[in-house]
Amino acid sequence: MRQDTEVRTFRDGPSPATRRRVLAGGALAAGLGGVGAAASEARTAEVGGVRHGTVRADGVDVFYREAGRPDAPVFLLLHGFANSSFYFRHLMPRLADRFRLIAPDLPSFGFTVVPDDRGYVYDFASLSRTVGAFVDALGLRRYLLYTFDYGAPVGWDLALAHPERIAGIVSQNGNAYLEGLGEAAWAPLRAYWAKPNAAAVESIRARMTLDGVKAPYFHGVPDPSVIEPESYTLDAAILARPGNADRQVTLKLDYKRNLERYPLIQAYFRERRPKLLAVWGRNDLFFIPPGAEAFRRDIPDARVRFLDTGHFALETNGDDIAREIRDFF
Missing domain, CATH: 3.40.50.1820 (Alpha/Beta hydrolase fold, catalytic domain)
Known part of the structure; x- marks a missing residue:
């Protein structure tokens, strides 16, 4: 190493x-x-x-x-x-x-x-x-x-x-x-772990878009106006670098290791x-x-x-x- x-x-x-x-x-x-x-x-x-x-x-x-x-x-x-x-x-x-x-x-x-x-x-x-x-x-x-x-x-x-x-x-x-x-948030990953399938992967990949990144920043926030747009915009821009979305999908699929x-x-x-x-x-x-x-x-x-x-x-x-x-x- x-x-x-x-x-x-x-x-x-x-x-x-x-x-x-x-x-x-x-x-x-x-x-x-x-x-x-x-x-x-x-x-x-x-x-x-x-x-x-x-x-x-x-x-x-x-x-x-x-x-x-x-x-x-x-x-x-x-x-x-x-x-x-x-x-x-x-x-x-x-x-x-x-x-x-x-x-x-x-x-x-x-x-x-x-x-x-x-x-x-x-x-x-x-x-x-x-x-x-x-x-x-x-x-x-x-x-x-x-x-x-x-x-x-x-x-x-x-x-x-x-x-x-x-x-x-x-x-x-x-x-x-x-x-x-x-339960709801982890359903796509649990479905993939139970039986690897393309639909679950596409559901996970949807999280890599600007809208997919932005949504969790606002969910459950009483006053969304306090959220600085730089935060989710920077996240999405970095995810958009060549090959990075694929890397993130791979990491998501590996999360089962952490539960174990x-x-x-x-x-x-x-x-x-x-x-x-x-x-x-x-x-x-x-x-x-x-x-x-x-x-x-x-x-x-x-x-x-x-x-x-x-x-x-x-x-x-x-x-x-x-x-x-x-x-x-």
């Missing part, structure tokens, strides 16, 4: 000395239980500004966003379908005074680039391997996880591979239980009892409230909060989510 850790770009960032510490990563980010005193020049970095970089990891040029001091506790933010690290654009400045926030784009999403000669296999095991290599490239040894949608199975894989690294979890509509799957791993992550929850906040858009068609409530079965001290919104809760309730994170951690 290739793990080239070359730093390729870093734009709009702090001074070169601070930048080196940001990219070298986790030696200073020792977790929630207190970190070493920051060097004086590190304190001068712009805390609230979001910076952008690219790191070679697992043979992939992983694009990521970062905010906060390099010596603060690390928060790894994992996005879902069909969005990217852009999803966290407003949350990161809200928390940058408390955490070092790092949000990568998964392969085939956002601005992460997979070289043509990489021979990449677009399945969830590959996404998790690449993000694991990204974490190692930045030297992150202890971090909080924010899991959303596709980011949940990737985050669960990271936790299973290195449980000692997880300082806590925020699950925002990031499912880990069968009862959390909305639910017992593993539930056992991890029971054994490790990580500090967990489930903050959930209660009107989500894909991941419904019983999935959030189920966390308490394995982590009795988990905090569960429901918001009157849909799947993309950060787009409508970013202040509420930031407040919950501040209160809980």
Whole structure:
């Protein structure tokens, strides 16, 4: 497995000395239980500004966003379908005074680039391997996880591979239980898994259009006027890149693998009892409230909060989510 850790770009960032510490990563980010005193020049970095970089990891040029001091506790933010690290654009400045926030784009999403000669296999095991290599490239040894949608199975894989690294979890509509799957939304995939057929694939492919991407942003949202059109427009534009819709169909069909791993992550929850906040858009068609409530079965001290919104809760309730994170951690 290739793990080239070359730093390729870093734009709009702090001074070169601070930048080196940001990219070298986790030696200073020792977790929630207190970190070493920051060097004086590190304190001068712009805390609230979001910076952008690219790191070679697992043979992939992983694009990521970062905010906060390099010596603060690390928060790894994992996005879902069909969005990217852009999803966290407003949350990161809200928390940058408390955490070092790092949000990568998964392969085939956002601005992460997979070289043509990489021979990449677009399945969830590959996404998790690449993000694991990204974490190692930045030297992150202890971090909080924010899991959303596709980011949940990737985050669960990271936790299973290195449980000692997880300082806590925020699950925002990031499912880990069968009862959390909305029946109607998952019907096409379940039909395909039961008997592979072209009709199910075409139903899944319909999600890749602009209208298919846009609809979940608005579903269950009391005031759709708060949804920024840049969000779903960027998602759809990236899906429209040559070959990308096919990659996304392949990933959708592979999702059964994640369901089969639910017992593993539930056992991890029971054994490790990580500090967990489930903050959930209660009107989500894909991941419904019983999935959030189920966390308490394995982590009795988990905090569960429901918001009157849909799947993309950060787009409508970013202040509420930031407040919950501040209160809980």
